[in-house]
Amino acid sequence: MPGLDPAATDRSVLGMGEAEGARKPARDRILDTAAELFYREGIRAVGIDTIIAHSGVAKMSLYRNFASKEELVCAYLERNLVQHAAWWDRGDRPSPRRSAGADEGAVHRARPLDRPSEFQGCPFTTAAAELRDPANPARMLALAHKRMVRDRLHALAVAAGADEPDRLCAQLQLLMEGAYASGRALDLGPGNEAVASAAAALIDAACGKGRA
Amino acid sequence: MPGLDPAATDRSVLGMGEAEGARKPARDRILDTAAELFYREGIRAVGIDTIIAHSGVAKMSLYRNFASKEELVCAYLERNLVQHAAWWDRGDRPSPRRSAGADEGAVHRARPLDRPSEFQGCPFTTAAAELRDPANPARMLALAHKRMVRDRLHALAVAAGADEPDRLCAQLQLLMEGAYASGRALDLGPGNEAVASAAAALIDAACGKGRA
DNA sequence: GCGATGGTAGAGACAGGTCTGTATCATTGT
DNA sequence: ACAATGATACAGACCTGTCTCTACCATCGC
Numbered sequence: 141m142p143g144l145d146p147a148a149t150d151r152s153v154l155g156m157g158e159a160e161g162a163r164k165p166a167r168d169r170i171l172d173t174a175a176e177l178f179y180r181e182g183i184r185a186v187g188i189d190t191i192i193a194h195s196g197v198a199k200m201s202l203y204r205n206f207a208s209k210e211e212l213v214c215a216y217l218e219r220n221l222v223q224h225a226a227w228w229d230r231g232d233r234p235s236p237r238r239s240a241g242a243d244e245g246a247v248h249r250a251r252p253l254d255r256p257s258e259f260q261g262c263p264f265t266t267a268a269a270e271l272r273d274p275a276n277p278a279r280m281l282a283l284a285h286k287r288m289v290r291d292r293l294h295a296l297a298v299a300a301g302a303d304e305p306d307r308l309c310a311q312l313q314l315l316m317e318g319a320y321a322s323g324r325a326l327d328l329g330p331g332n333e334a335v336a337s338a339a340a341a342l343i344d345a346a347c348g349k350g351r352a
Numbered sequence: 353m354p355g356l357d358p359a360a361t362d363r364s365v366l367g368m369g370e371a372e373g374a375r376k377p378a379r380d381r382i383l384d385t386a387a388e389l390f391y392r393e394g395i396r397a398v399g400i401d402t403i404i405a406h407s408g409v410a411k412m413s414l415y416r417n418f419a420s421k422e423e424l425v426c427a428y429l430e431r432n433l434v435q436h437a438a439w440w441d442r443g444d445r446p447s448p449r450r451s452a453g454a455d456e457g458a459v460h461r462a463r464p465l466d467r468p469s470e471f472q473g474c475p476f477t478t479a480a481a482e483l484r485d486p487a488n489p490a491r492m493l494a495l496a497h498k499r500m501v502r503d504r505l506h507a508l509a510v511a512a513g514a515d516e517p518d519r520l521c522a523q524l525q526l527l528m529e530g531a532y533a534s535g536r537a538l539d540l541g542p543g544n545e546a547v548a549s550a551a552a553a554l555i556d557a558a559c560g561k562g563r564a
Numbered sequence: 565g566c567g568a569t570g571g572t573a574g575a576g577a578c579a580g581g582t583c584t585g586t587a588t589c590a591t592t593g594t
Numbered sequence: 595a596c597a598a599t600g601a602t603a604c605a606g607a608c609c610t611g612t613c614t615c616t617a618c619c620a621t622c623g624c
Contacts (some may be wrong), residue, residue: 272394409600
């Protein structure tokens with residue numbers, strides 16, 4: 141019975157420190173192609189055969205690396221999740237003090253995968269819109285991403301000194317989801333000025349500048 | 353199964369003051385079933401056979417009333433569009449003067465099809481997420497809905513006396529889209545308190561109460 | 565050096581299922 | 595009897611996932 145976990149372990153055992161050869165491994169090519177197609181065309185709209193054709197990989201190579209399409213979708217979302225978390229962590233956070241600019245900058249930063257030509261919104265939100273089954277692992281990954289973002293926003297709201305961090309956090313996440321959805325469905329671009337100004341207004345209000 | 357649907361016999365009993373009310377039951381049953389299934393399960397996830405089974409209608413009856421599934425999807429969205437427009441028009445608009453409560457109420461109202469048990473967000477946004485082809489008529493309908501909402505919000509922003517109606521309009525629509533998306537993807541319910549408070553803060557800021 | 569071996573990958577056929585849409589027959593109400 | 599509808603079979607396309615066959619390349623035994 142050949143490998144349960146395909147590439148990673150086998151290559152580390154067999155690799156022998158060899159030069160990373162001519163082209164990327166099949167698994168990487170599959171995942172890159174799938175990520176682009178899933179994001180641009182939609183998960184349900186992209187079939188296995190399309191991924192095969194675009195990545196120049198044999199179908200059996202795909203199914204040796206991913207047990208099913210669902211698992212490939214999960215790998216796509218997991219990679220996005222990791223990338224988004226890393227991007228968030230390394231972000232040039234501008235001194236999260238009692239300054240509105242902190243959270244405003246965070247909300248401004250909250251636009252990964254931002255190809256201006258082919259912006260399709262948040263990949264997790266669209267995945268959740270396409271996959272409604274609550275038991276679907278990909279959907280659960282999407283919801284996990286939302287919780288991660290909420291936790292980070294909440295920490296920033298606390299750091300910014302909001303009177304009610306829960307409320308500000310919820311408001312900013314509403315705004316972020318709205319920016320994603322509007323970038324895809326409306327004609328406003330993702331980096332709309334309204335996002336920044338709304339975030340500033342909400343932060344001002346939450347930090348007592350506007351009311352108390 | 354003839355006894356499943358009471359509408360079949362109602363057709364002849366109910367005279368219906370309208371002209372061609374007698375022809376509609378089959379078509380209406382199809383459309384009602386399709387609307388519920390499309391909204392709850394997603395458009396791509398629901399096949400013609402499923403609609404047939406749930407509405408108790410023969411397949412040919414469906415294809416006699418709708419030339420294709422795409423046309424049925426368009427009819428579903430068109431009906432939602434009309435309903436949404438009517439709901440918006442008849443809404444108990446609280447005297448759209450220079451009061452923040454006006455737009456706040458509007459944003460609050462902007463949650464149609466709000467079944468608390470099975471909230472799935474904005475049917476137009478999810479349809480646009482599922483159907484990516486820009487030439488798809490259903491997608492164009494979804495975008496038309498967004499424009500309609502924006503126009504109404506803009507009129508309300510003007511009526512509320514915002515300093516920059518365009519900005520406030522964009523901000524409120526961001527908020528609305530965010531509320532829809534969050535109701536579906538996050539655990540916050542659609543009628544979250546954050547929506548109302550954020551709308552109030554944005555309106556206050558736009559009408560000069562918070563800054564100038 | 566040289567062939568054998570084993571793991572990886574490409575190409576394509578194929579099976580089984582689902583989807584849309586059409587055609588045909590049966591039923592029912594009037 | 596007639597028209598509308600239900601029931602069903604079917605065609606063709608597509609999708610997922612399996613299978614076989616072949617090629618390549620690195621290592622291992624000799």
